[in-house]
Amino acid sequence: MVAAETLTAAPPGVLSLAWLIVLLPLLAFFLIVFLGKRMPAGGAEFGILAVAAVLVLSLLTLWRFVQGGGPYERSFTWAPVGSFTLEIGWYVDGLAAVMFVMVALISFCVQVYSLGYMAGDVRFTWFYAALSLFTGSMLNLVAANNLFQLLVGWELVGVCSYLLIGHWWEEHVNSSSGIKAFITTKTGDVPFVFGIFTLVFATGTANIPRITGAVERGEVAHGLLLAAALLLFGGAIGKSAQFPLHVWLPDAMAGPTPVSALIHAATMVVAGVYLVGRMFAVFSGAAGALGFVSTIAAITMLIAALLAMVQDDIKRVLAYSTVSQLAYMIAGLSLGEAGYTPGLFHMFTHAFFKALLFLAAGSVIHAVHSNDMSEMGGLRKVMPVTFWTFLIGSAALAGIPPLAGFWSKDEIITAAFREGNLGLWAVAMATAVLTAFYMTRAVLLTFFGEYRGHGHPHESPPVMTWPLLVLAAGSVLVGFLGAPQLGAVFADWVHVGTRAHHEPFSYGFAAISVAGAVLGIVAGYRLYARWREREPLRALGPAYTLLERKYFLDDLYWRGIVQPVRDRLSAAVDWSNRAILDGIVHAFARAARLLAAVVHLVDTRAVDGAVNGVAQTTGFTGGLLRYVQSGNVQRYAVFLFTGVILLAFLFTRF
Amino acid sequence: MIRLPLALLFSAALFSIGVYGVLARRNAVMVLMAIELMLNAVNLNLVAFSQYLADLAGQVFALFVIAVAAAEVGIGLAIVILVYRNRETINVDEVNLLRW
Amino acid sequence: MGRRGEPRVTPQEVAFGIVALLGVGAALRLVTARNVVHAALYLVVTLASVGAAYLVLAAEFVGWVQILIYVGAIVILFLFGLMLTKAPIGREALDNQQRGLAALVAVAVLIGLAALVLAAFPWSEARVQTVHVRTADVGAVIFSGYVLPFEAVSFLLLAALVGAVVLARKDEGER
Numbered sequence: 001m002v003a004a005e006t007l008t009a010a011p012p013g014v015l016s017l018a019w020l021i022v023l024l025p026l027l028a029f030f031l032i033v034f035l036g037k038r039m040p041a042g043g044a045e046f047g048i049l050a051v052a053a054v055l056v057l058s059l060l061t062l063w064r065f066v067q068g069g070g071p072y073e074r075s076f077t078w079a080p081v082g083s084f085t086l087e088i089g090w091y092v093d094g095l096a097a098v099m100f101v102m103v104a105l106i107s108f109c110v111q112v113y114s115l116g117y118m119a120g121d122v123r124f125t126w127f128y129a130a131l132s133l134f135t136g137s138m139l140n141l142v143a144a145n146n147l148f149q150l151l152v153g154w155e156l157v158g159v160c161s162y163l164l165i166g167h168w169w170e171e172h173v174n175s176s177s178g179i180k181a182f183i184t185t186k187t188g189d190v191p192f193v194f195g196i197f198t199l200v201f202a203t204g205t206a207n208i209p210r211i212t213g214a215v216e217r218g219e220v221a222h223g224l225l226l227a228a229a230l231l232l233f234g235g236a237i238g239k240s241a242q243f244p245l246h247v248w249l250p251d252a253m254a255g256p257t258p259v260s261a262l263i264h265a266a267t268m269v270v271a272g273v274y275l276v277g278r279m280f281a282v283f284s285g286a287a288g289a290l291g292f293v294s295t296i297a298a299i300t301m302l303i304a305a306l307l308a309m310v311q312d313d314i315k316r317v318l319a320y321s322t323v324s325q326l327a328y329m330i331a332g333l334s335l336g337e338a339g340y341t342p343g344l345f346h347m348f349t350h351a352f353f354k355a356l357l358f359l360a361a362g363s364v365i366h367a368v369h370s371n372d373m374s375e376m377g378g379l380r381k382v383m384p385v386t387f388w389t390f391l392i393g394s395a396a397l398a399g400i401p402p403l404a405g406f407w408s409k410d411e412i413i414t415a416a417f418r419e420g421n422l423g424l425w426a427v428a429m430a431t432a433v434l435t436a437f438y439m440t441r442a443v444l445l446t447f448f449g450e451y452r453g454h455g456h457p458h459e460s461p462p463v464m465t466w467p468l469l470v471l472a473a474g475s476v477l478v479g480f481l482g483a484p485q486l487g488a489v490f491a492d493w494v495h496v497g498t499r500a501h502h503e504p505f506s507y508g509f510a511a512i513s514v515a516g517a518v519l520g521i522v523a524g525y526r527l528y529a530r531w532r533e534r535e536p537l538r539a540l541g542p543a544y545t546l547l548e549r550k551y552f553l554d555d556l557y558w559r560g561i562v563q564p565v566r567d568r569l570s571a572a573v574d575w576s577n578r579a580i581l582d583g584i585v586h587a588f589a590r591a592a593r594l595l596a597a598v599v600h601l602v603d604t605r606a607v608d609g610a611v612n613g614v615a616q617t618t619g620f621t622g623g624l625l626r627y628v629q630s631g632n633v634q635r636y637a638v639f640l641f642t643g644v645i646l647l648a649f650l651f652t653r654f
Numbered sequence: 655m656i657r658l659p660l661a662l663l664f665s666a667a668l669f670s671i672g673v674y675g676v677l678a679r680r681n682a683v684m685v686l687m688a689i690e691l692m693l694n695a696v697n698l699n700l701v702a703f704s705q706y707l708a709d710l711a712g713q714v715f716a717l718f719v720i721a722v723a724a725a726e727v728g729i730g731l732a733i734v735i736l737v738y739r740n741r742e743t744i745n746v747d748e749v750n751l752l753r754w
Numbered sequence: 755m756g757r758r759g760e761p762r763v764t765p766q767e768v769a770f771g772i773v774a775l776l777g778v779g780a781a782l783r784l785v786t787a788r789n790v791v792h793a794a795l796y797l798v799v800t801l802a803s804v805g806a807a808y809l810v811l812a813a814e815f816v817g818w819v820q821i822l823i824y825v826g827a828i829v830i831l832f833l834f835g836l837m838l839t840k841a842p843i844g845r846e847a848l849d850n851q852q853r854g855l856a857a858l859v860a861v862a863v864l865i866g867l868a869a870l871v872l873a874a875f876p877w878s879e880a881r882v883q884t885v886h887v888r889t890a891d892v893g894a895v896i897f898s899g900y901v902l903p904f905e906a907v908s909f910l911l912l913a914a915l916v917g918a919v920v921l922a923r924k925d926e927g928e929r
Contacts, residue, residue, distance in 0.1 A: 631750025634677050634685070638852060641673055641859050645866050652870065655764045656811065658880035662871040664774040664807065668781055668800075670864035675785035677856030683835050684790065687797050690828065691781055694804045697820070701813045706882045710895045713816050713887065717896070720816075720823050721907045725914030727828050731835040732921035738839040747850050 018072070018090040021057050021100055022143050024050045025107075025136035029129050036125035043125040044115055047132045051108045054139070058100035065097045066493065073145050073209060084204070091145035091209060094493035095277055095344065099142045102348055103267050105474070106355045107135045109467035110262040113359050116463040117258055117366055127167060131262070134160035138267050142274065146206040147196045150275075154192075154239070157268045158185050164263065165255035177254035184248035188238015195231030198224055199282065212281040222286060229282050229289035232275060233296075240272030240326045243300040247554055249323055250307075253315040253371075257362030260315060265322050265358050266351035273329045273347050277340065280496055284336055294334035298427040301327035303551065305434035309441065310537055310547045313371045314361050317442050318354070321397065324431060325350050331428065332412040335419045338503065340496040342411035345482045348490070349404035352478055353396035356471035360390035363464055364446060367457035373445040375453040377531060383459045387447050389468040394443050396475040398436040398517045401510070404479030411482065414509040429516055436520025444528040452531070661702035668695035682734045682744040686727060693723045766884055770810045777803030790841040794832050801825045812884040815892050 028050035036043020075089025090096075111131060118127055134157055141153025159182075166178030200206050202224045203214045214220055220228075236242065241249040252264050263269070276283060276293070283289045301324050308320035329350070332343025363386040364379060365371055380387035396403035399410065409432065416425040451457070459465070482490040484505040491500045527536045538544050549555065630636075668691055675688025697716045704712025738744050780799035787793040801824040808817030896904055 626754035629752065629754045631753030632747060633749075634679075634746055634850065634856075635852065638677050638855055638859055641677070641863060645859070645862050648866060648870070656766050656770050656882045656884060657877065658875050658882050659871055659877050660767065660770060660774070661807070661811070661882065662875065663868060664770075664777065666864055666867035666871060667774075667778050668804075669867065670860045671778070671781040671785055673863050674856050674860035677859060678850060678853045679785065680850045681790060681841065683832060683839065683841060684785075684793060686835075687793060687832060688785060690797070690824075691784065691800065694801065694820075694824070697816075698804055698807060701808055701811055701816055702882060705811050705813060705884060705887075706880070708883070708885065710887065710892060711900075713813050713892055714896050714900050716813075716816050717819060717892075718900075718903060718907050720819060721911060724823055724828055725911050727831050728914050728918045729921070731831055732918040734835055735838050735922050744839050744841075 018092045018143050021054050022136060022140045024054050025132045028132040032129040032132060044128045047128040048111045051104055051111055051135055055104035055108050058104045062097040062101050075145050087146050088149060089145040090143040096142050098348060098493055102351050103138050106262055106266040106351055109470055110258045113464050113467040114258045116461050117362055130160050130163050141271055145208055148206050161263050161268055164259040165252050167256055174254040177251040181248040181252045184245050185238040188235050188245050191231040192235025195228050198228040198231060215281040215285045225282060226286035226289055229286045232279055233293055236272030236275050240269050241323045242296050246323045250316050250319040253319050257358055261355045261358035265354040269326055270347050276333045277344050290334045290336060294424055297327045297331035297334055298424050301431045302427050305431045306547055307550060308438040312374055314373050315371055317438060318357055322354060328412055331424055335415050337496050338419055339415045341491045341494055341501055342415050344494050345490050346408035346412055349408040349478055352471055352474040353393040353405055356389060356475055357393040360386050360468055363460040366460055368453050369455050376446045377449040378451040379457055380447040382457050385459060385465045389472040392472045392475055394439040398439050399432055399513055400517060404475050407479035407482045410510050410513045413513055414506055433516045433520040436517040437524045440521045440524025441528045449531045658706050665695045665698040680745050682746050686730050766810055773803050773806045773810060790836055798825055798829050812886045815889040
């Protein structure tokens with residue numbers, strides 16, 4: 001293997017240990033698989049230790065990077081294939097460093113939380129194994145310096161998602177949700193792979209920095225670039241649950257809540273966002289690509305927010321919220337250079353408060369043994385820590401300053417306006433209002449009023465509440481990393497091009513955003529402060545039905561795609577396989593048996609007959625001939641003399 | 655001066671009579687006698703030719719034949735006596751254990 | 755018909771002819787006698803006539819050896835054999851059932867041999883010179899050229915002697 005280093009001005013230091021960040025959780029996976037059952041904590045020790053070490057390393061990496069470590073790349077040639085080489089390597093720049101910290105921290109909180117949430121679970125050890133595998137795969141995805149390695153991480157996180165959604169597979173709905181998630185993201189992966197192929201074809205390499213460099217230098221034909229961008233985005237649509245492939249994320253809530261928090265809120269689903277960010281040169285280099293991205297993001301953002309309003313299941317509210325916020329991130333990126341940092345900053349902050357919201361929801365579910373908000377209520381009295389952290393998360397999500405969500409969301413909205421994309425700006429504003437509305441609804445239904453359920457809820461144990469507190473602190477503080485008043489260091493770390501983009505802060509836009517959020521909160525309060533038996537939104541009539549049936553999209557997919565394929569196409573293939581192919585094979589078998597029977601017949605009758613016949617003839621002849629043996633010597637002598645006479649006659653005459 | 659064919663015919667006659675005796679007699683001793691007859695015919699032939707060809711080899715051979723014939727008669731009769739002891743009969747027809 | 759210088763029938767021929775007739779007649783009686791003892795006696799006659807034929811042929815040594823051995827010893831052996839096997843003395847059928855076939859074969863043999871002989875040695879031309887053979891000459895031939903067969907024959911006689919003794923003695927404990 002040949003190493004190729006891109007040395008930066010300052011020696012890389014801990015940046016060269018990025019491979020360790022990827023490897024430790026994978027190592028923990030193997031240790032848990034082989035030794036987990038025997039460990040006192042069922043293997044969780046390995047997972048938590050590994051991710052803690054990764055967290056430390058990530059922080060050190062970020063620290064080193066911030067100090068001017070510069071983008072660092074190191075790769076090994078794995079397999080030369082003709083003129084193309086497959087490599088393994090890592091590329092650490094600001095985006096990667098920030099994501100390392102994000103993934104590590106969230107994974108750490110989730111794994112600690114799971115000690116309490118998944119305690120006593122039938123597959124506790126495997127859960128931690130899958131979590132470690134996921135963490136390693138996600139870190140590999142982020143650290144990859146070439147598209148094929150990224151693809152490996154991409155697919156692996158998909159597999160882990162499938163495994164973890166179906167963790168309680170004894171319930172059919174859980175396993176089918178896992179399959180739905182996998183197949184739907186796979187539908188997006190097909191164009192993604194073709195996008196990779198297009199780029200490799202166009203540039204002759206799969207190495208990301210080299211591709212980006214080639215694109216920026218204008219070496220790639222526009223048609224190819226546009227095709228590549230759109231195809232790559234297909235993968236993002238699938239993985240980041242954008243319209244029309246968003247349908248899997250709400251169903252993925254069938255998995256355990258820690259899984260929802262880690263994978264379907266903070267990390268895996270942002271892989272699409274990361275992809276767009278990483279391959280930003282491709283997207284921004286192809287005219288029209290970003291426009292398409294923007295359109296999809298706008299549609300998704302709005303329809304998801306609308307759907308979040310009518311959910312009874314608290315996790316589904318958060319799921320649709322995630323879809324909507326992912327659209328925000330992608331919308332931010334679609335604005336071009338100006339939106340690059342805001343979009344990715346929102347990804348960063350969203351990880352904190354969304355994971356917090358999920359874990360807090362999990363705490364509630366764990367106490368109430370139900371996901372439905374109609375069976376909750378009044379829980380703020382018995383679960384104070386959960387209540388306050390959930391409230392902080394909701395406020396952050398709604399965009400209330402000075403919490404994290406405000407800084408990131410506001411930047412996107414402002415950038416949309418500044419870039420002149422008024423359509424996107426309007427949709428983003430509307431979505432912000434809706435976001436505040438449905439989160440208020442969720443808070444009120446869950447924590448206020450009287451308890452409507454049948455259990456005895458109580459606060460969760462510290463092992464579950466401490467991660468909540470950590471994430472709440474994060475939700476409060478990380479926003480300041482992007483606050484222009486404090487220097488917006490995040491922009492220094494994550495930017496496109498060689499210089500950071502520091503947008504000036506606009507108090508006007510901030511005020512408008514906050515006003516929108518307040519509007520949503522007030523509307524929510526008005527409708528849900530008092531519990532009403534009948535859902536107030538039902539007053540919307542058919543619109544409510546449309547929302548309730550998720551715009552009939554699931555039905556469309558089911559009837560239009562899944563059923564025809566499964567019931568008709570698969571059945572036809574199966575029939576042709578059994579009737580034709582198997583038929584041919586069976587026909588050959590029958591012919592062979594027929595032939596064998598004929599051969600057998602020939603063998604027994606003819607061959608054996610001949611052999612037996614010879615034997616029988618011999619015996620028969622012998623039976624006749626033996627009468628010659630009279631035992632009478634004189635008779636023998638007669639024969640002898642007769643023979644002599646004959647021979648004498650013959651010898652003398654002829 | 656004897657015509658050779660005369661001696662040879664005498665010998666042939668004796669020989670064929672001996673053949674008849676071998677084939678037709680029942681008593682084993684009778685058969686042995688007929689065999690002696692045949693041997694004598696052969697001897698006669700040898701001697702006749704020996705005198706015809708003036709080669710003594712014929713007579714020497716005849717002497718050997720006489721010696722061998724004597725040995726053969728001795729053994730033959732011993733066997734006949736043994737058979738008689740075991741089977742109380744020397745009827746050749748009845749000594750046919752090797753029949754089918 | 756004879757030619758001048760070629761006698762037609764010589765006295766030896768006549769003598770030989772008489773001896774031959776005697777011998778053949780006795781042989782015929784030998785194989786058709788109903789009484790075994792008679793058969794043995796006819797054997798004596800036959801053997802003696804053969805010996806006489808040797809003498810007529812001037813093969814003296816062989817002739818007297820024939821008389822000695824055959825007539826003297828072998829006939830006695832036969833008589834002993836007949837005695838020890840309680841040969842039925844008296845009339846009875848001594849021929850078996852394939853008499854006809856045997857006669858046929860015998861006649862065929864005779865015809866075949868006669869034909870051969872007469873074809874090879876025409877009646878009028880082949881003549882035997884009855885040269886007197888001295889015993890010493892016979893002895894010289896034997897002990898010069900045929901020593902090995904002589905020794906072999908003596909071996910044979912020894913084996914026959916031992917064999918006959920072994921065969922004919924009674925086993926201990928039997929009978």
